[in-house]
Amino acid sequence: MTFLEAVRQKFFAFLIVLGAAMVVSSVAFRFLDFGHGELKFIADFGFGGMFLFGSILAVVMTAQLFFAEMDNRTALTLLAKPLSRAEFLIGKFLGVWMILGLFVIILSALLGLVLWGRAQELSLLAEQSGRVAPDFSIRGLGIFAVLQWLRLSVVAAIVLAIAAAARTFLFAVILGALTVVAGQLQWIAQDVLLKPTESVLYKSILWLTSRMLPNLQQFNIGDALVLDSGTVAAASVGWVILSGLLYTSAYLLLGALVFRRREI
Amino acid sequence: MTSAISVRHVTKDFKMGLRGLKLRAVDDLSLEIPRGQVFGLLGPNGCGKSTTLKIVLGLVSGTSGEITILGFPSATAEARRRTGFLPEAPYFHKFLSGRELVRYCAQLSGVSAIKMDSAVEAALELAAMTEAASRPIGTYSKGMLQRIGLAQAIVHDPELVILDEPTAGVDPVGAAAIGRMIRTMRDQGKTVVLCSHLLGQVEQVCDRVAIMDRGRLVLEGRVDEVLAQRDRHLLTIEGLTPEARLAAESALAAHGARVLSVTHPRRSLEELFRELVTGSRDA
Numbered sequence: 198m199t200f201l202e203a204v205r206q207k208f209f210a211f212l213i214v215l216g217a218a219m220v221v222s223s224v225a226f227r228f229l230d231f232g233h234g235e236l237k238f239i240a241d242f243g244f245g246g247m248f249l250f251g252s253i254l255a256v257v258m259t260a261q262l263f264f265a266e267m268d269n270r271t272a273l274t275l276l277a278k279p280l281s282r283a284e285f286l287i288g289k290f291l292g293v294w295m296i297l298g299l300f301v302i303i304l305s306a307l308l309g310l311v312l313w314g315r316a317q318e319l320s321l322l323a324e325q326s327g328r329v330a331p332d333f334s335i336r337g338l339g340i341f342a343v344l345q346w347l348r349l350s351v352v353a354a355i356v357l358a359i360a361a362a363a364r365t366f367l368f369a370v371i372l373g374a375l376t377v378v379a380g381q382l383q384w385i386a387q388d389v390l391l392k393p394t395e396s397v398l399y400k401s402i403l404w405l406t407s408r409m410l411p412n413l414q415q416f417n418i419g420d421a422l423v424l425d426s427g428t429v430a431a432a433s434v435g436w437v438i439l440s441g442l443l444y445t446s447a448y449l450l451l452g453a454l455v456f457r458r459r460e461i
Numbered sequence: 462m463t464s465a466i467s468v469r470h471v472t473k474d475f476k477m478g479l480r481g482l483k484l485r486a487v488d489d490l491s492l493e494i495p496r497g498q499v500f501g502l503l504g505p506n507g508c509g510k511s512t513t514l515k516i517v518l519g520l521v522s523g524t525s526g527e528i529t530i531l532g533f534p535s536a537t538a539e540a541r542r543r544t545g546f547l548p549e550a551p552y553f554h555k556f557l558s559g560r561e562l563v564r565y566c567a568q569l570s571g572v573s574a575i576k577m578d579s580a581v582e583a584a585l586e587l588a589a590m591t592e593a594a595s596r597p598i599g600t601y602s603k604g605m606l607q608r609i610g611l612a613q614a615i616v617h618d619p620e621l622v623i624l625d626e627p628t629a630g631v632d633p634v635g636a637a638a639i640g641r642m643i644r645t646m647r648d649q650g651k652t653v654v655l656c657s658h659l660l661g662q663v664e665q666v667c668d669r670v671a672i673m674d675r676g677r678l679v680l681e682g683r684v685d686e687v688l689a690q691r692d693r694h695l696l697t698i699e700g701l702t703p704e705a706r707l708a709a710e711s712a713l714a715a716h717g718a719r720v721l722s723v724t725h726p727r728r729s730l731e732e733l734f735r736e737l738v739t740g741s742r743d744a
Contacts, residue, residue: 198554198565205556269552274613277518277546278569279538461520 199292219246337422358452471526545614555599570617604635
């Protein structure tokens with residue numbers, strides 16, 4: 198039901214169009230490649246679009262779908278059924294998870310097409326000039342898409358936990374967006390922790406923060422997966438997936454605990 | 462036999478602001494709602510009716526006290542499995558058809574796949590929504606929304622049905638139709654709890670009523686008992702001439718009785734309206 202509701206929204210279509218436009222337009226902007234390979238520029242542009250619009254979708258759509266149930270009071274009807282609060286919240290998450298999956302699949306497929314088309318052109322040019330043709334890994338792109346889906350799922354779970362406690366849509370969106378930014382910068386806290394410092398309190402706060410917030414940067418290994426296939430160990434990918442699943446589960450559990458006490 | 466709903470010493474305080482000020486919405490409420498009857502819960506706005514219903518349904522937790530539904534603690538899934546609820550001014554996903562909504566609610570309520578089709582159709586029929594069931598909910602009138610809300614509330618054949626303002630915003634013909642549905646549910650042996658401001662309708666369909674004010678229960682009993690004025694009588698007379706009236710008054714005075722008023726009986730505006738517009742079932 199949540200998926201059907203979400204997929205009908207113009208906001209979803211708007212972000213898909215924006216993301217797709219960004220991926221396709223990367224070909225037109227490839228002269229700005231700053232000395233890197235063309236395929237890398239196109240891939241980075243696509244990764245950026247997926248990250249930016251995917252994050253907006255995960256934060257806004259999750260909060261919007263949750264508060265639509267509260268504000269329209271459909272939650273009253275649903276929670277008066279033999280449905281637990283945790284089941285309600287997980288149902289919301291699964292709906293958002295599916296819409297995020299659809300978003301990632303569409304943009305990844307489009308990025309794959311753009312990369313393939315340009316790789317074909319570059320191969321012809323390379324043959325004529327006797328150089329090595331640039332290439333990319335479709336399998337790597339597939340793994341990257343899975344990681345992005347997982348990253349957006351972590352964000353959605355965090356926003357859902359925030360929304361379960363928040364009174365307003367705006368508060369949930371702002372705090373959710375700030376959490377995404379903090380998650381992108383979480384590695385800084387980990388770096389600081391490695392440095393010797395005299396303050397135990399400072400270190401403790403940093404340690405707690407770095408454990409509570411997922412390191413969203415760890416999902417950004419698109420370059421290595423798509424363009425330098427074989428440079429990322431399967432164990433590293435497995436660890437990132439496990440970490441993503443753990444954070445998703447932990448935030449869903451937290452959201453369910455908070456939502457249990459919420460007065461509808 | 463246990464009551465349909467048993468409310469024992471329930472109090473609900475809402476915290477207000479950061480200083481922890483409390484607003485008491487329900488104050489030591491105790492109430493027994495017997496099975497198989499239509500029970501009206503009345504009171505002015507802000508008297509604690511809706512909060513009481515929400516506590517009964519487990520949507521809000523009480524500060525103190527205990528509530529059971531058909532013998533089960535009210536917050537349990539078992540209690541909710543036996544309960545159907547129509548919220549005030551219900552809102553449903555507009556892109557669904559009426560039938561899809563009722564089917565979705567049946568799935569959430571645990572109706573088995575084997576019984577699904579017959580349960581959905583029976584609920585739609587009782588709510589007189591079979592004809593419009595394939596239309597998107599976005600095209601429904603207020604009356605139809607209330608009736609499809611009623612269908613989703615009863616699709617899993619609950620023993621207890623709670624209706625919060627089921628006739629709010631509905632025209633008298635639609636309200637009368639909902640009244641008939643409530644009586645049908647009672648005839649099927651269900652307990653119906655009705656929260657309404659339409660006192661005329663409550664009087665017509667309810668067996669018992671409770672009146673709340675400022676979070677407290679101020680009256681509870683059978684409708685005919687609480688409304689009867691046992692020290693007064695009403696005679697409806699045909700062909701009363703002025704002479705006959707004087708003679709009757711003299712005879713009554715001889716027995717120590719006094720005629721307080723003589724008026725013509727009149728039907729209610731609701732009855733007149735329903736007579737005049739019987740053709741349309743719903744706007």
